Amino acid sequence: MASIDTAPKYAKQPIDRNDLIQKFAALAGLVLLVIAFSLANGAFHTMSNAVTIALQTSTIAFIGLGATLTIITAGIDLSLGSVLALAGVVSALSAQVGIPVPIAMLIGVLTGAVCGLFNGLVVTRLKLPPFIATLGMMMIARGVALQITGARPVSGLPESFGTLGGGSLFRIVEMAPNGFPKVIFPGIPYPVILMAILAVAVAVMLRKTSFGRHLYAIGSNEEAARLSGVKVDRVKTGAYILSGAMAGIAGIVLMSRLVTGQPNEGVAYELDAIAAAVIGGTSLAGGVGTISGTIIGAFIIGILRNGLNMNGVSFFIQMIIIGLVIIATVWIDQLRNRK
């Protein structure tokens, strides 16, 4: 779970004490969850489960990164789950017709980016509210994904299509005397590594580039940003393109893990992503949010799911608990802000 521990350092903002408290509150919640689940079930606290959690969380984290960018501009991206599916199947279809896997995957990510561009243009040119623009894209992308696959899974993919989602770094396997392979160290799955890299990259972009600063400026006060010479339309469109590309990455990673293109994958994932961002302290009113917070939020959701599963809590009860967690965190956040 190395990435959990390093997450808060990505975008540490010593500026705002409230921000730090928020972060530590979320982080403390995360640690408490880990302790509670470890006590409840011995199997929780194992290396292989940690790897599983990180792997499961990576999908929410990818699209959580995208969601955070748009929410910081006081927008929203509801199309993430559908774009994920579309990008994944486009990538799978490309690989199926013989396009080399890396290029096929790149096509998938580009598909996501194009969907994002469309969202951005609808928001900035047609001046529609982001909620509406991306709600439209949510249906369009899902429809296209189902149409081009005939609603059937895309299978028969080359083996290498599964490497990104299924492979691991530093995996150590030893042959046991009884002839069965014994996993000494499960390795760090590529999606987890990718998640860490992207989280750091996006956090640096937010903190250290003018593009990142302009995202906050737009979310904080769009007219002030415009009158300060921020190219508001361009920056906003950029946020949606990146958001779409993140959904694209999530799509290819997920489909690679399944080694199939699933046009029905990712339904309602955008809500998990938005929940992760919000739990991590991103404000839907815009102007506020960090990547470290979103990663913590994603892990809180991921660990809750995993731990509750392990303790035999039904999926339906899990939904109830996660729903309550979202309401409680945002409520606590508001109580603090009212002060």
Place this chain on the structure above:
Amino acid sequence: MPAATVSQKPPVSDAGVGETILSARDVVKRFPGVLALDNVHLELNRGEVHALCGENGAGKSTLMKVITGLYQPDAGEVTYKGKPVHFATLQDSEAAGITIIHQELNLVPHLTVAENIFLAREPKSGWFVDRRKMEADAQVYLDRLKVDIKASDQVLTLSVARQQMVEIAKALSLNAEVLIMDEPTSALTESEIDQLFKIIHELKADGVAIAYISHRLQELGRIVDRVTVMRDGGYVWTKRFDETSVDDIVAAMVGRSLEHQFPERKSVPTDEVFFEVKGLSGPKNCRDVSFNLRRGEILGFAGLMGAGRTETARAIFGADTKTAGQVVLEGTEIDTKTPVDAIQAGLAYLSEDRKLNGLSVKMTVKENITMANMDAVCRNGFISDAAEAEAAREAVEKLDIKTPTIDQVVRNLSGGNQQKVVIGKWLFRQSRVLFFDEPTRGIDVGAKFAIYELLDELASEGIGVIMITSELPEILGMTDRVVVFHEGEVAGVLETAKTDQEEIMQYASGVKRMDL
């Protein structure tokens, strides 16, 4: 009976008007770490307009909140109609007959006038709102104010002045006996103010007690009977208005006498015209506007509210699209289609509503200062924390911005310091012509002086300063020349030293007009 109580003692009830209806004595209110009200007194008589004066943060609003039940006092007593009262909520005080009209009007824009007046107390017939009765009742109150507003009008279609009338109609409908008005004229034009004052006089005649909070001291003489001054949460004095003067009030507000309201001008206008606008027309309220700006000069834009001053500035700056005209800076015509172009060329526009479109209040001092010039603090595409902090520190030092650190969120600064942050942003951008739109609106008397000094200093450094202001004393005290606007056109350009308030008003109201 001494009508003008000069000592620190509570005022004695006698202003020659009616009996005392409301009094607050020895009111103390503490907030964590702050003594917001320290033994404050206020007394309102029936049929009296009582001005409450003090700088921002003097405790005027806090006192009003204590009186209306929004805050509970830690000590002291509020007496209403002879009995001690403890209102638990705003609704309680409203039911008792005390109504407050806030500076930021509390109307629901998408509802009608009648719906707003009777919000949360709609007349019902059975389970349903009796719309006909509601509108008829609302109309009665509107007619009483002699305003041309229909009860069925949607509030968002009304001007700010008319919305204010709706608030007053609402107060009438609540049978208000005490009316508290917080900065009622700050967004009104001269004729609208006249209208408001006429209504205030009528309310007075009906025996309503009015507490009147305003920064615009010049207008107090037209309506006010008594004045109470507060400073730093404390009570200074209560006097009859005819026994005091504006200078006296200002001195009491700031705790020192202000020899001059305006600084001695240091900058000297030269003959060098370095910024010029020719035949500019904009989408709204800006037709064929021409003027020029000389180096070292402060140029004023005067005019009534809605005369097109802001629209002109926005069109020059590219915030609104121009339909015709040229903008020339230092002999070169510059293209200012968008704010990006205008900023690139060296223009800056400091909007009249800082919080609405000047500042990113959720962001820090540092982030606001560098916002218009990120390139200057970026190294290889990444923001350099060191360069950014240096830029911010320089601005804080030069402009004397009172902030604990450069990482303070701007929301937490006072109005004057927020304005300085905006100025700092444009200085860091090295803008050469700055349009200041109402630069001292909502700023303390003391902080205003600092802003004036700053404008003068900028002009003496050769930066173009154009000041749009509705305060005529500001025009007379600070500018070298004044462009007077009337209905979107330039009515005249006057030498400030050779003109006076009256002449400016004649041009502003369209009585006089220059051939330009």
